[in-house]
Amino acid sequence: SFLTFRLSYLFVTLVVMLADGLQGTHLYVLYEGYGFSVASLYCLGFITGAFTAPITGPLIDRFGRKKSALLYCALEVGINMLEQFPFLSGLIVSRIVGGITTNLLSTVFEAWLDTEYRNRGFAKEEYETLMRDSVVVSNLAAIASGYLAHTLAESFGNTGPFQGAVTCTAVAFVVILVLWSENYGKRLGQQDGEVDENKSKSPIAQLKETVTFIKSDSRILRVCITQGLTLGSLHIFIFLWSPLLKEFSAGCTYGLIFGAYMAAGVLGGLCSSGVRKIVTKILSPLTKGSYTFSVALFSFIAYEFSVGIYSPCEGVMRSIYIPPESRGSIMTVPSIIVNVAVAIAV
Numbered sequence: 001s002f003l004t005f006r007l008s009y010l011f012v013t014l015v016v017m018l019a020d021g022l023q024g025t026h027l028y029v030l031y032e033g034y035g036f037s038v039a040s041l042y043c044l045g046f047i048t049g050a051f052t053a054p055i056t057g058p059l060i061d062r063f064g065r066k067k068s069a070l071l072y073c074a075l076e077v078g079i080n081m082l083e084q085f086p087f088l089s090g091l092i093v094s095r096i097v098g099g100i101t102t103n104l105l106s107t108v109f110e111a112w113l114d115t116e117y118r119n120r121g122f123a124k125e126e127y128e129t130l131m132r133d134s135v136v137v138s139n140l141a142a143i144a145s146g147y148l149a150h151t152l153a154e155s156f157g158n159t160g161p162f163q164g165a166v167t168c169t170a171v172a173f174v175v176i177l178v179l180w181s182e183n184y185g186k187r188l189g190q191q192d193g194e195v196d197e198n199k200s201k202s203p204i205a206q207l208k209e210t211v212t213f214i215k216s217d218s219r220i221l222r223v224c225i226t227q228g229l230t231l232g233s234l235h236i237f238i239f240l241w242s243p244l245l246k247e248f249s250a251g252c253t254y255g256l257i258f259g260a261y262m263a264a265g266v267l268g269g270l271c272s273s274g275v276r277k278i279v280t281k282i283l284s285p286l287t288k289g290s291y292t293f294s295v296a297l298f299s300f301i302a303y304e305f306s307v308g309i310y311s312p313c314e315g316v317m318r319s320i321y322i323p324p325e326s327r328g329s330i331m332t333v334p335s336i337i338v339n340v341a342v343a344i345a346v
Contacts, residue, residue, distance in 0.1 A: 002122050006130060008179045009113055010137050012172050016073075017138040019168035020105065021145025022152070022161040023080055025258040028242045030158045034086040041095050042239055043346045048099025050339035056103045057210070057332030061185025065112035065328070066176060072104040073173035080166045084159040103335045106231070110315070111327035115183045118324055131315035132270075139265040139308060146259025153255060161255070185325050210329045219321045220330065227314055228337025234307060235342045241300055248293030257297065261304040268308020 031038040060068045075097055082094040113134075117127065145161075152160030214220050241261075242254055322330050 002120075002126065005116070005120065005122070006133070008175070009109075009130075010133060012069075012175055012180075013109065013134055013137050014141045015168045015172045015175070016105070016109070017141040018145050018148075019076065019080075019165040019172070021142040021258065021262070022149050022165040022168065023083065024238060025146055025149040025255045026153060026158050026161045027083075028239070029254060030083065030162070031091070033158055034091070036088060036091065038243075039239075039346055041091055043343050044092065045095040045098040045102065046235070046339040046343040046346070048096045048339075049102050050099075050336055050343060052100050053103050053332050053335035053339060056100060056328075057107065057335065058329045060104070060108050060111060060328030061326060064182045064184050065108055065115065066180045066182040068104060068108040068328075069112060069176050069180070070173060072101055072108060073169050073176065075101050075104075076169045077166050077173075080162045080169070083162045099339065102339075106335060106338070107328050107331040110318070111185070111324070111331070112180070112183060114319060114324040114327055115185070116181065119183060127319055128312065128316050131319070132312045134315070135308065135311040136266055136270060139262045142262035143259045143266065146255045146257070146262060148255070149258070150253055150255030185328055210326070210332060213326075214330060214333060217321070223314075223317050223321050224330070224333040225337065227318075228334035229341065230307075230310065230314070231334065231338045232341030232345070235338065236345045237300070237303065239342075239346055244296060245293060245300075248296060260297075260301055264301040264304040265308035265311075268305040268310075271309060 027042075028038055031041055079094045079097055079101065082090040113130075117130070148164060149161035152164050154160075156163060214224060241257075245257065318327075
């Protein structure tokens with residue numbers, strides 16, 4: 001039934017994003033505490049992501065979306081275990097693998113959802129609702145992760161949130177293994193029942209085919225570029241907010257502030273449908289003033305609110321313009337844009 005399908009996907013989204021939020025709140029603080037260059041390690045993950053994106057996208061469609069989701073969970077468990085030890089070699093490995101898992105996270109779960117949704121013949125009108133629910137659940141998980149990370153950090157130190165992330169990701173692995181069915185992508189233009197004679201194609205050849213397909217429809221290209229630049233700005237924000245607020249106040253409670261950001265995202269997600277229908281012009285008068293801690297924090301929360309409005313709209317656009325059978329391959333393009341933009345900016 002649609003309810004069972006909806007709940008299984010939303011539960012996996014909940015625990016996966018809970019794990020992602022747990023590590024995200026204290027990553028900067030953890031690396032800084034170890035005495036390593038935060039920018040170098042953070043940048044390394046996105047450089048790896050840029051190089052591996054052309055490979056991971058096509059492999060998701062060919063390897064299977066369920067198996068790719070299981071692979072993501074297994075790799076994330078390993079990463080979060082490595083993060084708990086102050087060894088540079090282990091952290092380098094975790095950042096390199098993290099570049100791959102970032103690509104998987106932004107692609108594999110939605111690719112599975114979109115194809116499975118269509119395969120089961122659910123009503124098209126419910127898709128936007130499911131996208132909205134997914135964003136709201138993701139942000140609710142992130143709110144919870146902020147407060148949980150705060151508690152774990154107080155009890156177990158800066159490695160506590162990463163221990164919690166291992167547990168959450170392991171739970172997601174079990175749920176996906178038991179409840180999800182497998183689905184695959186097809187080559188661009190392949191019809192149902194047609195044998196795919198191009199399975200032996202290299203990832204680079206598949207990438208060229210994908211780029212050609214994207215160039216044939218400017219709407220798909222615009223969706224990819226918009227998503228890549230938007231997510232790029234979000235990842236840059238994730239890197240910069242904690243050191244900036246630390247300059248204004250030494251007593252930052254990172255988990256609680258992160259929870260406030262995600263609360264703004266939830267509110268934005270709930271308002272997304274209404275705002276998209278009624279807003280035709282946005283007036284943003286700029287005023288000069290001193291950059292105090294309160295002004296910066298309020299601006300960051302307002303930014304997260306706008307991200308919450310944008311995210312469900314982005315999911316609907318992908319559903320309209322990007323064919324589900326090649327979702328993984330096409331999403332390679334925004335993944336490359338995200339990784340390159342963040343690596344250069346950081």
